[in-house]
Structures are given as structure tokens and as C-alpha cells.
Amino acid sequence: MIPFEWELILSALLFVIGVYGVLVRRNAIVVLMSVEIMFNAPILNLVAFSSYVGDPAGQMFALVAIALAAGEAAVGLAIFLVLYNAHGTVDLSRVRLLRW
Amino acid sequence: MYEYAWLILVLPLLGFLIAGLLGRYFPKHVGWVGVVTIGAAFVVALFLLVQVLQAGAIGGHVPPETVRGIKWVEGFEFNLLVDNLSVFMLTLVSLLSTLIALYSIGYMKDEEGKPRYFAEICLFVAGMLGTVSADNFLQLLIFWEIMGLCSYLLIGFWYHKPEAASAAKKAFLVTRVGDVLFLFGVIAIWNIFGTVEFKGIQEGLAANWASIDPRMLTLIPLLLFGGAVGKSAQFPLHVWLPDAMEGPTPVSALIHAATMVKAGVYLVARSFIFLVPTHEVAGNLEVIDGAVPWNAILVIAIIGGFTAFFAATMALASYDIKRVLAFSTISQLAYMFLGLGAGAWLLASHGVEETVGYSASLFHLTNHAFFKALLFLAAGSVIHAVHTNDMREMGGLRKYMPVTAWTMLIGSLALAGIPPFSGFWSKDQILAVTFEMGAEQTLFYALYALGILTAFMTAFYTFRLWFMTFAGTFRGHHEDRVHESPGVMTGPLAVRAVFAVVSGLFLFIVPGTWSNLIFYGEAAAESPLKTFLHFPENALAGLSIAVAAGGVGLAYLVYYRQRIPAAVFTRSPAGAGVHRILSNRYYMDNAYNGFASVAVMAFSRAVDWVDRRVIDGAVNAVGRGTLALAGASDWFDRKVIDGAVNAFSLSTVRTSLSLRRRQTGRVQNYAAVVVLGLSVVILVVLIVRIVLPALGVLP
Numbered sequence: 001m002i003p004f005e006w007e008l009i010l011s012a013l014l015f016v017i018g019v020y021g022v023l024v025r026r027n028a029i030v031v032l033m034s035v036e037i038m039f040n041a042p043i044l045n046l047v048a049f050s051s052y053v054g055d056p057a058g059q060m061f062a063l064v065a066i067a068l069a070a071g072e073a074a075v076g077l078a079i080f081l082v083l084y085n086a087h088g089t090v091d092l093s094r095v096r097l098l099r100w
Numbered sequence: 101m102y103e104y105a106w107l108i109l110v111l112p113l114l115g116f117l118i119a120g121l122l123g124r125y126f127p128k129h130v131g132w133v134g135v136v137t138i139g140a141a142f143v144v145a146l147f148l149l150v151q152v153l154q155a156g157a158i159g160g161h162v163p164p165e166t167v168r169g170i171k172w173v174e175g176f177e178f179n180l181l182v183d184n185l186s187v188f189m190l191t192l193v194s195l196l197s198t199l200i201a202l203y204s205i206g207y208m209k210d211e212e213g214k215p216r217y218f219a220e221i222c223l224f225v226a227g228m229l230g231t232v233s234a235d236n237f238l239q240l241l242i243f244w245e246i247m248g249l250c251s252y253l254l255i256g257f258w259y260h261k262p263e264a265a266s267a268a269k270k271a272f273l274v275t276r277v278g279d280v281l282f283l284f285g286v287i288a289i290w291n292i293f294g295t296v297e298f299k300g301i302q303e304g305l306a307a308n309w310a311s312i313d314p315r316m317l318t319l320i321p322l323l324l325f326g327g328a329v330g331k332s333a334q335f336p337l338h339v340w341l342p343d344a345m346e347g348p349t350p351v352s353a354l355i356h357a358a359t360m361v362k363a364g365v366y367l368v369a370r371s372f373i374f375l376v377p378t379h380e381v382a383g384n385l386e387v388i389d390g391a392v393p394w395n396a397i398l399v400i401a402i403i404g405g406f407t408a409f410f411a412a413t414m415a416l417a418s419y420d421i422k423r424v425l426a427f428s429t430i431s432q433l434a435y436m437f438l439g440l441g442a443g444a445w446l447l448a449s450h451g452v453e454e455t456v457g458y459s460a461s462l463f464h465l466t467n468h469a470f471f472k473a474l475l476f477l478a479a480g481s482v483i484h485a486v487h488t489n490d491m492r493e494m495g496g497l498r499k500y501m502p503v504t505a506w507t508m509l510i511g512s513l514a515l516a517g518i519p520p521f522s523g524f525w526s527k528d529q530i531l532a533v534t535f536e537m538g539a540e541q542t543l544f545y546a547l548y549a550l551g552i553l554t555a556f557m558t559a560f561y562t563f564r565l566w567f568m569t570f571a572g573t574f575r576g577h578h579e580d581r582v583h584e585s586p587g588v589m590t591g592p593l594a595v596r597a598v599f600a601v602v603s604g605l606f607l608f609i610v611p612g613t614w615s616n617l618i619f620y621g622e623a624a625a626e627s628p629l630k631t632f633l634h635f636p637e638n639a640l641a642g643l644s645i646a647v648a649a650g651g652v653g654l655a656y657l658v659y660y661r662q663r664i665p666a667a668v669f670t671r672s673p674a675g676a677g678v679h680r681i682l683s684n685r686y687y688m689d690n691a692y693n694g695f696a697s698v699a700v701m702a703f704s705r706a707v708d709w710v711d712r713r714v715i716d717g718a719v720n721a722v723g724r725g726t727l728a729l730a731g732a733s734d735w736f737d738r739k740v741i742d743g744a745v746n747a748f749s750l751s752t753v754r755t756s757l758s759l760r761r762r763q764t765g766r767v768q769n770y771a772a773v774v775v776l777g778l779s780v781v782i783l784v785v786l787i788v789r790i791v792l793p794a795l796g797v798l799p
Contacts, residue, residue, distance in 0.1 A: 023772050031768075092767055099765025 007048035015041035028083065028090040032076045039069050102167050102182045105148055108190055109180075109229055111141040112197075115222035123215025131205035134218040138201050138225050142194035145229075149191045152182065164299065166235050181235030181298065185462075189232035189366060193359050196469055197225045199592040200354040203477055206588035207350050207484060217257060221354070224250035228359050232366055236296040237286045237324075240367070244282070244331070247360050248275055254355060255347040267343035274340040274692075278330015282367075285323030292316060298373060306379035309391040318393040321374040324367055325400055332364030332433045335407040339689050341430055342414075345422040345489075349480030352422060357429050358473040365436045365465050368400065369458070375400075375444040378452055385452045392448040398543065401441025405534075405547035407434035410686075412557040416564075417682035420489045421479050424565050425472065428515060431554060432468045436461045438547060439530035442537045449540055457533035464526030467603050471514035471523055474596035478508035481585040481593065482569060486576055491568040493576035501584040505570045507597040512566045514600045516559035517648040522604030527555065528644050535640055555644050559651025567659035 014037055021034025043062045050058025084090050115137030123130040164183035171177045180186075201221060208214055227250060230243030256268030290296055292312060293304040309317070328334070333341035344356050355361075377391045408431045415427035443457020481504045486494055498505040514521035517528065531551045538545035574582070584590065657663045670679045684690065792798040 019775055023768055023775065095767070096765030099763060 004048060004052050007044065011041045011044045011048065014038070014044065026091050026093050028080045028092055031092065032073065032080065035076070036069065036073060039065075039072070043069075102148065102151070102165060102180070104144065105167055105180050105182060105233070106169070107144045108141045108148070108194065109226055109233070111137045111144070112222045112226040112229065116219050116226060119215050119222055120219030123219060127214050130215045130218050131201065131208070134201040134222050135198065135205065137222060138194060139198045141225070141229065142191070142198045145187070145190040145194045148182065149187050152184065152187045166299070175294075176236070176238060176296065178239055179235040179297075180233045182233075185366075185369065186233045188462075190229055192466060192469060193228050193232060194225070196358045196473055197221075197228075197354060199595060200350050200358070200473065200477070203353075203480075203589050203592040204348075204350040206586045207480055208348065211348075213257070217254075217348070220250050220253045220257075221351075224254065224355060224360070228363065231363050235298060237289055237298075237301075237370075238296045240370070241279075241282060241286055241327075244327070244363060244367075245279065247355075247363060248272065248279065248331075251275075251344070251355050251360055254351040255344045257348055257351065258346070261346065263343075264346040267340075267346040271340040271344045274337050275330040278327045278337055281323050281330070282327025285320055285327065288316065288320050288323060292320075298370065302373045302378075305373065305377045305391065306388065309377060309388055312391075314391075314393075317374065317377075317391055318396045321371045321393055321396045322399060324371045324374070325396070325403075328364030328367045328437075329403065330364075331367070332361045332437070333430050334364070334403055334434060334437060335410055336688070338407065338411060338430050339685070339692055342418075342423045342426045342685070345420070345426050349422065349476060349483060352426070353473045353476030353480065356426065357476050358469040361429060361433055362436075362465050362469060365433065365440065365461065368437065368440050369462065372440075372444060372447075372458070376447040376452070387448055387451060389448075394445075394448070397441055397444045397448065398541065399441075401438055401445070401534075401544070401547055404434045404437030404439070404441055405550045407431070408438060408554045409550040409557075412554045412561065414682055414685050415561040416557060417679055419491050421482065421491050421494070421565060421569065422476070422489055424491075424561060425475055425479060428475075428558065428561065429468075429472055431558065432464070432472065432515070435527055435530050435551065435554075436464050436468075438534060438551060439464060442530070442534045442544060442547075445537050445541065445544075446533060456529065457537075460526055460529035460533060464523075464530060467514065467522035467526045467600075470596055470603050471511045471521075471600040474511040474593065474600050475508060475515065477589070477593055477596065478504050478511060481589055482508075484585055484589070485582050488576065491565065494569045494574070495572045495576075496570070496574040497582065498570040500582045503584060503590045503593065507590075507593040508570070509566060510597045510600055512562045514604070516562045516652055517555055517644060518559075518652065519645060520601075520604065522600055522602075524645070524648070525604040528641050531555070531644055532640050552644065552647055556647040556651045559648040560655050563652045563655035564659050567655060571660050 018034045018036075018038025018041065021037065022031050025031050025034060043065050046058045046062040046065065050056060050062070080090050083095065087095055089095070115133050118137075119130050119133045123133065164181060167180035167182060169178040169180060201218070204217070204221065208217055211217065224247060227243045227246030231240055231247060234240040234243060252268050252272040255271050256265050258264045259268070286296060289301060293301050295301060295304065305312075330337045333339075341356060341361070345352050347356075375393065375397055377388045378385045379388050380386070411427045411430035411434065415424050415431065418424045418427060439457050439461035441457075443455070443459075443461060446454045446457045481501065482494065482497060483489060485497070485501060485504075488494070510521065514523040517524045519525070531548060534544050534551060535548045538548060654664075658666055670676045681687070788798065
């Protein structure tokens, strides 16, 4: 059996990799993918704590969250589509309408 | 009863207005305005004189009558005084003025500014008539100042000539010294008596003399005499009169010989109410012994005696025909003051009936007014013909202008004191009274000696003048142009010549004429001639005739026969020195000028310095102080207040400038900030909840 701590560490790694991707990558699609990676970290936590505590409600909640994440991805892709139509690019470093 | 007497003042004033305001529309005939108005005043004055004479002025006592006029302020009215003295002076002055106005028409024929001339003459006559008819000292002073103004204006008639302008200023300023003393006298009178009217003063003095400070009783007549010294050009204020000859000759004759300079004598005659105070005892007037200011009387007599001698010496060395006459005027006026002084002493010591000295002075005033105006007008006629004042450029004029020559000879004989011409009678009487008073106050003997010496010099310089002008040969230029003057000039000369002879004989024609001029009446009814009729006076009369004849004889030998060359007197060093002193008028003019230029200028400079440095300095300092304060305020406003406001806004701008750079518009930057902030929150929670409790710092 995989120790509980390793699961938490994996979750933290996923989160940090996601943050890194959000902060560093310029392509909006990649940023959205990194957000999905970050999203998976708490879901993994839900599953880990559910098995650790022995309550299956956590795993059910993880399934609900995955479904919500699909919706989130759809909204995000729609935004980027509009962004691309307006600016002709999805490079976040070029979209600076709120600059001073 | 005498209300029409106001006409005497109003008529010349009317002439002044007509000539002054309308004269420029008829400049050729403006002179007749003066002659007619002044002549009309003379007619009215003559009528008044006749009325007063009928009321019993001769041989008796006419009570002084006041003609009410305008009330000016409470306690002071403009009134006319009608009494013997004022009516006599009114008639005399208006007669002389009429004749001189007539003469002026000829003399000023070719002058520019005739309207101005005749307007000023009319105003002067109004001033003089007002002076002699005032019933109080304040009104007298007001008209006295009008005369002074006209004298100034007329001396400076040719104001474009610098000598005339400065002579006018000198006359005005020097007489001003006397006028200020006179003003002080009037103020003192008002303070002590509460009135300035002659009558009120006389009554107040009789009632309260014991309670008045005796020093004031001496001071007041001396202050009034100070005014007379200035106006009548007595020592030491005599310096203006010779220079006043820069004016037109009729002005010299009218103002500076016949009338204005006599106002001083008139003023002293009026101040007899102080010199010889009287009160009534059992119906008779008696002198108040305790209130007689003996020292003041003595001062008047001494100034008179000394000035007579002093001015005569200066006349000896002058070559200017008008200046000789001016010095002679000073000298003759001084005789009058000597006579008034001696006469006051006589009245005070012998009682109110002994008016001989007083009346002799007024007699001399009259005689002198006629013969000196005659001499001046004759001199004017000569100047008109030869166009110079210098006697060294005349000579032999008898041939060309016989009327002038003979009338001037009559005037000269009168001035020299040769009987029966008028000057002799009055001058001799003055000297006789002076001599008699020597028995009471030895000083009068000395004054008599001065008077006799003066009589000798007078005869000498008068005939020196006549011989140099009319005898011998002509020494000037343009002999062909010398001519006799026109009828309007020789006519008044002839009239005056007649007066110069007969005015002395009034003494015999109308007994008591002059003694009745004493204005408090009660004079001796008989002729003052009675003093002539006993021994010492006969001897004195003989002596004065002898010295006068001696003077004339010496002048005859020196300047006519030329037996004695004139250089004899100036050959020796002492003689030359005396001559130099005399022709420089004892250096008194230089001394006064020196005083003016040193002391007055130094004072002015000091005042100027104070003005510039202290007053202006203070004002400038205030200005500079205000400026500095404003500067400081401005600096504070700009630097501190504005600085604070600006610094606040600037720092806001700077802060916002630096803050806005944080708005990069890059979504990842914002995300980074969120991550950073979350990390910090987590770190803090970790430290506070885990690290610190583990280290034992927090529970």
C-alpha cells in the first residue's frame, strides 16, 4: 500500500507544477492546461483523505469536482476563442489591455 | 452823523476794482480812474474836515465819534473813528494821493501794466486811509498790512529788473520784523485790556492802571513803536527804504516819503494813550504819574535822535538823487519820533495842556509830506528827462527845465530849514522842545546836539543835490534830448510848491491848529508858538537858522563856486575811510545780508537736512520696512504654504507614478502577486502556528 504522505506530496507537486505553468507559460491554452493540473491536486487530496479516513463520501465528491472541472475547461476555452477573435493571438504577454 | 465817511474808504477800493478788473480794456485812460476815485475821496474827506471844524475842532475839543461798521466777531467791529487827528490825516493823505495820481498819469505814460499800477495805487490809498481812520489797534494793523503789501507790489513794479525784485523782497521782509512786534503788541493789549479799541483801552488804563504789571505798561508802547520803526524805516530797520527807490518815482513820493512811512508816526501818536495815560480828576484831565512809561518814551526819543543823525550822514556820500532823498526821509521821520518822544515827556511831566512837542511832530509830518513829495516829484521829473539817477551825470539842468528847478529849490529850502519855508517852523519847534526837556533829563541835551548837527548836514546835502543837478554845466549825454516835463507833471509840482511854502504859515493863520490834533482833547487853545516868544527859544531858533545857512553856504562853496574842491574831504586817510563807511551805509546792509546768507541759510540747510534725513528717512524706512515685511510674507507664502501644498501634490503624483507601473496589464503578473501573497499568508500561518510554538516562543 502506498503511504498516505506520498499521496499528499504528489498532490503538492501537482499543484506547484500547475502554478509554475500558470505563471510562466505564454500560451493561453497551456495556461489553461496548467490550471487543470492545479485542479487535480485538491481532487487527489480528496481521494487520499477519503481512503485515509475511510469515508467514501470524499471519493464521491472528487467525481463531482471532475465534472465541474470539465465545465470550467469549456468556459475557459470559450473565453480564449473570443480572445483569439478579438486579438488574433492567444499569447498572454501580448494581451495587455489593462496596462497603465 | 458821519456815516458818509465810509465813502472815503470805499471810493479808492472801487477805483482798485475798476482799474484792476476792467483797466485792461482802456489802458490809455486807466489813470483817470485812480485820479477820480481818490479825488472824490479827498472831496469827501474835506467835507468831513469842514464838518469837524464847524463842530469846534479849533480852539476846543471835539469828542471822538465812532462810526459803527460791520461786526466781524464777538468783541470786534470794523468801525471808523472820527476825531481831529484821523480827519486831519484823511484829508492830508487823500490830497497828497490825488496830486500824485495825477502826476503818475504823465510819469507812467509810456509804461506797460498801467492798470496794475493804478489798481495798486488805489488799494494802497484805501489801506492808508483805513489805517488812519481805524478806531482800534487790530483794524489799524489790518490796513497797515494792506499798505505793506501795496508797498511791496509797487517797489517791485518793474519786477523783471532783479534790483527791483530784491528791493521789494527786502522792504517786505524788513518791515515784517516790525509788523510782528506790532502784532505782539496788539495781542498783549487784548490780553490785558480785553479790547483793542482806543477808547476802551484809555478807560481801562485809567480805571485799572494800578493792577497792571508796570513792565507791561512799558513793553506795550515799545512793541507798538517796534511796528513804527519797521514801517517808518528807523534804525535798525532803516535798510529797506533806500533800496525801495527802485520803484517808480511817484511811488517813492507817495508811499516812501509822504504817506506810508508816516503811518509809523501816526501809530506812535495813537499810542500816546499808553505814553501819557490820563484820568479825570474833578472834571479835569490829569496825567497818571505812576503809569507813565518813562523808559519807553526815552527809547523813542533816543531812536529818533540817533536815526536823524545816522541817516543824514549816509545822505552826504550818496550820488543817487533818489537815495539822497530817501536818507533824508529817514532822517526827517526820525525828527518826528524825537519830537513825539520829547513831547510825550513834556506832556507827562507838565500836564495835558503842554502839547507843543506832539503838535510840532504832526506839524513836521504835514510839512514834510508836502515838501518831500515835492522833492521826489521834482527828482522824478529830472529822471524822466535825463534817464539816470546818478547826479554825476546831471548838472546845468536849470536852463532846460526851469519849473522843475525852481519848485525843487523851494522844496530844498523847506527841507534845509530856511525860514519862512515850512520845514523850518516844525523842525525848530521839535528841537526847541528837545532842548527844554534837557532840563529834566540830561540825555535830551545830547539828542538836541545830534538834532542840530543833523540840521547842518541836512542843509548841506540838500543843496549839494540841488547844485549838482541844476547848477554848473551838463555832465551827461544826449543834452539835446533834455526837456521840461509835461503839464500833468509840472502842475502838481507847482501845487506842492505852494503848499510847501504855506503849510508852515498855518501856524500863524490858524492859531492852535496843531495843538488841537492831540486826540484826547483839552489842549491849550493858544498857539504853540508861544514857546517861541521867550528867550531861550529865540536863541535856539537863531542857532538853527545859522547852522542851516552854514550848511547851504558850504554846499554853495563846494558844489557851485567850487572854491573848496570836494576831494578835500576825502584826501586824508581818515576822511577817505569815513567816506567809504558812509557810501557803504555803515556796512549794515552787508551785515544783514551776511546774517541772512550765513545764519538763515545755515538754518535752512539744517532744516533741509532734517527734512531729507530725518523726516524723509523715517518715511523711507517705513516704506523699506513694509517692503521687507511683504518680502518675508511673500517668501513664507511661496516657500512654506505653497511649498507644503506643492510637496503634497508632488509626492502624490510621484507615488502614483511609481504605483501605476505595477499595473502591467499582464495577467500572469497579477497571478504571481496572488501566489506570492498566498505564499506569505501560508508562511505566516506556518510560523505562528508551528515554528514559533515549536521553538517555545508562543504557547
